Structure formats: structure tokens, C-alpha cells
Amino acid sequence: MDPTHSSLEHHPMRELIRLSKSTLDQTDKSAVASVLDNEYLGMGNEVNLFEKKLANYFGRPVVCVSNGTAALHLALQACGIGPGDEVLVQSLTYVASFQAISATGAIPIPCDILQDTYTIDCRDAENRLTTRTKAIMPVHYSGGVGNLDEIYNFAMLHNLRVIEDAAHAFGTTYGNKKVGSFGDISCFSFDGIKNITSGEGGCLVSEDEEIVDCVRNSRLLGVVNDTVSRYNSKRSWDFEVEQQGWRYHMSNIMAALGKSQFQRLDEISLKRQELAIYYDKIFKSIPNVAIINHDYTKVVPHIYPIRLKGITNRETLRKRLLTKGIETGVHYKPNHHLKYYHNSSSTPLHVTDCVYKELLSLPLHLDLDFNDISYITDSLLEEFVY
Ligand SMILES: *Cc1c(COP(=O)(O)O)cnc(C)c1O
Numbered sequence: 001m002d003p004t005h006s007s008l009e010h011h012p013m014r015e016l017i018r019l020s021k022s023t024l025d026q027t028d029k030s031a032v033a034s035v036l037d038n039e040y041l042g043m044g045n046e047v048n049l050f051e052k053k054l055a056n057y058f059g060r061p062v063v064c065v066s067n068g069t070a071a072l073h074l075a076l077q078a079c080g081i082g083p084g085d086e087v088l089v090q091s092l093t094y095v096a097s098f099q100a101i102s103a104t105g106a107i108p109i110p111c112d113i114l115q116d117t118y119t120i121d122c123r124d125a126e127n128r129l130t131t132r133t134k135a136i137m138p139v140h141y142s143g144g145v146g147n148l149d150e151i152y153n154f155a156m157l158h159n160l161r162v163i164e165d166a167a168h169a170f171g172t173t174y175g176n177k178k179v180g181s182f183g184d185i186s187c188f189s190f191d192g193i194k195n196i197t198s199g200e201g202g203c204l205v206s207e208d209e210e211i212v213d214c215v216r217n218s219r220l221l222g223v224v225n226d227t228v229s230r231y232n233s234k235r236s237w238d239f240e241v242e243q244q245g246w247r248y249h250m251s252n253i254m255a256a257l258g259k260s261q262f263q264r265l266d267e268i269s270l271k272r273q274e275l276a277i278y279y280d281k282i283f284k285s286i287p288n289v290a291i292i293n294h295d296y297t298k299v300v301p302h303i304y305p306i307r308l309k310g311i312t313n314r315e316t317l318r319k320r321l322l323t324k325g326i327e328t329g330v331h332y333k334p335n336h337h338l339k340y341y342h343n344s345s346s347t348p349l350h351v352t353d354c355v356y357k358e359l360l361s362l363p364l365h366l367d368l369d370f371n372d373i374s375y376i377t378d379s380l381l382e383e384f385v386y
Contacts, residue, residue, distance in 0.1 A: 068189025072100035119146025198258030
């Protein structure tokens with residue numbers, strides 16, 4: 001036995017229920033295998049075809065990149081954001097949002113969240129505006145977009161670009177519109193555990209041709225029009241470079257998987273929604289457990305976070321759940337608590353700090369069924385006395 005395993009860790013009486021995982025079917029695997037058979041692995045026609053499918057879905061131009069963080073980074077760079085600039089972003093997000101901002105040399109300004117949706121609180125953001133503020137990055141936490149209209153009004157009023165971190169929200173609709181089909185710039189992640197995956201990967205969607213053109217080049221080391229060459233299975237030899245670029249493009253292997261997963265979007269979305277609805281039904285009658293009240297006819301959930309009101313020993317609870325074969329998570333440690341992003345002179349983020357203490361994410365992925373959910377919630381409620 002691995003000596004680092006304590007007695008509180010999972011014993012294999014029943015298979016560990018993972019917090020999240022990729023779930024691939026035979027079509028996904030065949031799609032990847034066919035690229036391997038073709039032996040054109042890098043960026044070529046598969047990426048072109050995946051982008052076309054996505055552009056058709058969103059009704060706007062799409063650029064595929066190596067991951068969601070790269071999409072955010074290139075979006076910010078294309079907006080001209082750099083050293084000396086500030087970007088408003090909720091502290092309760094994956095560190096990827098913050099790293100993408102600081103990668104440009106700009107400063108991420110951690111903002112507080114709303115109690116009910118865990119999305120950015122515009123009133124708090126307003127207090128953090130300076131003459132250096134250039135953009136706001138709303139994070140579609142767990143798949144919901146909060147009050148996105150208010151965010152866009154706020155941005156308009158203060159002349160800010162809006163870069164949506166939509167990593168959690170592929171498939172979600174707002175009003176009757178798909179997230180990504182409207183607004184300024186939307187960035188998605190196709191990481192292995194996101195709503196759909198290309199095994200790492202991401203994309204940027206925007207109506208702004210200048211942004212899209214800029215990102216098409218910046219993902220390929222800034223080589224102008226290299227995208228066109230590669231989609232024709234060629235390379236550029238006599239080329240021009242006009243900006244700082246990065247090695248952030250997508251490969252044919254990734255795109256083939258992405259295309260196949262995208263084909264399954266309805267099936268995948270429905271399953272995630274059904275599982276979340278089942279959790280919701282159970283927790284609605286438990287006063288000490290707060291859920292995010294998503295409308296799952298519109299939201300496709302990436303994670304299932306709950307708030308355990310008044311809990312003081314979350315880590316003990318997590319360990320006990322692990323002994324019952326249930327892996328849990330905490331989305332996320334707020335970024336203003338991280339050394340690299342901590343600023344002792346900024347005003348406190350009360351809601352973020354309160355919510356963080358009580359947050360717990362329960363398993364959500366396609367291999368779960370309602371029996372698993374019942375087992376998870378029964379086990380949780382046995383441990384969490386209310
Ligand atoms: C996953 C994620 C990202 C980044 O996506 P990667 O593909 O992992 O780089 C950004 N923001 C949030 C909130 C995420 O969950």
C-alpha cells in the first residue's frame with residue numbers, strides 16, 4: 001500500500017466516484033484514430049472544419065487555440081491590453097482567468113461576487129474602477145452568466161472591453177441566445193473535464209473582425225496568414241510578423257475529438273442538466289444547503305457547487321466523504337488569497353470570503369446516474385448535521 005495514504009482515504013469497497021472526468025464514446029475514439037491514421041497531426045484541415053462547425057453554431061467567427069487560458073490571453077492582447085492597464089475580474093474563479101490577464105502585463109483587479117449566482121458584482125467592480133481600467137472579464141461560474149445585461153451596461157458606461165470567461169458555459173443560453181453568439185468576446189475551454197472537450201483546447205468567438213484576425217495570427221507566433229497556409233496543408237516560408245505571437249494553435253488530433261464531442265452536444269448537455277436537477281430536488285428541502293438556482297432548461301452546468309451554511313470543518317467533511325468513495329472539490333480558492341495576486345491595500349471581498357468558507361462541489365460527469373447522486377447526497381447529509 002502506498003505509505004502516503006492515510007486511513008481516512010478511500011478504501012475500494014466501491015469504486016471511487018470522481019468529482020469530474022472525461023467521458024468518451026466510440027465515435028470520439030474513432031475520430032482521433034482516423035487523424036492518427038492520416039498522420040497529419042498538427043494544425044490542418046481538421047481544425048478548419050471544427051472552426052467552421054463552431055462558427056456555424058455561434059453565427060460568428062471562431063478561432064481555435066491550445067486551451068481556454070490561451071484564448072483569454074490572446075483576447076486581452078488583441079484588445080491592446082498590457083502593462084499599466086487593469087482588468088476587473090471576480091476573485092472566485094480559476095487562476096487561469098488571473099494568469100491570462102497578468103500574462104499581458106496588465107493587473108487583474110479582484111472583485112466581489114453576487115450572493116445568488118457567484119458572478120461579478122458590478123457595484124463592487126464600480127468601486128474598483130480607475131483611469132487605468134480597460135476591461136471587465138465576467139466569469140460564467142458553473143455555467144450560468146449572472147446578470148450579463150447589467151455587466152454589458154456597466155462596460156458601455158465606462159468604455160470597457162468585455163472578455164467573457166465562458167470556460168464553464170459551453171451550451172448555455174441566455175434569453176434565447178447562445179453564450180458566445182452575442183456580446184464582445186467570448187472564450188471557451190475544451191479541457192478534458194469541461195462540457196465538451198478536445199483533450200485540452202479552447203476557442204475565441206467574436207464579431208469583431210480586427211480581434212479575430214489578430215488572434216488568428218497571434219496563435220501562430222504572429223506569422224501573418226499562416227492559418228490559410230496550414231488549412232491548405234502548406235507552410236509559410238516567406239512570411240511577415242507584425243506582433244508578439246505565441247505557440248497557441250490547436251492540433252488536428254484535438255480538433256477531431258472536439259468535432260466529435262460537439263456532435264454529441266445535445267446528449268451531453270441533457271445528461272449534465274438532468275443530474276443537476278436531481279441534486280437540486282434533493283437539496284431544495286434542506287435548509288442548511290444553498291444551491292445556485294439555475295434554470296437548467298438554459299444552463300449547461302460544468303460543476304455542481306453547493307454552500308454548506310455554517311460549516312466550520314469542510315476539510316474534515318471532505319475527508320469523510322472520501323472514505324465513502326466520494327471525491328469532492330472546492331471551486332475555487334479566491335485569487336486574492338494567492339501570494340502572486342494578493343494586494344493588502346485593496347478593500348475586502350466580503351461575499352467571496354463568506355461563500356468560499358462554505359463552498360463544496362459535488363461530482364458531476366457523464367458516468368453518473370441518479371443512484372450515484374442519491375448515494376452522494378445521503379452520505380453528505382449523514383455527515384453534515386443540520
Ligand atoms: C478551465 C477554465 C479556464 C481555462 O481553461 P483551460 O482550457 O484549462 O486553459 C479558465 N477559466 C475558468 C473559470 C476555467 O474553469
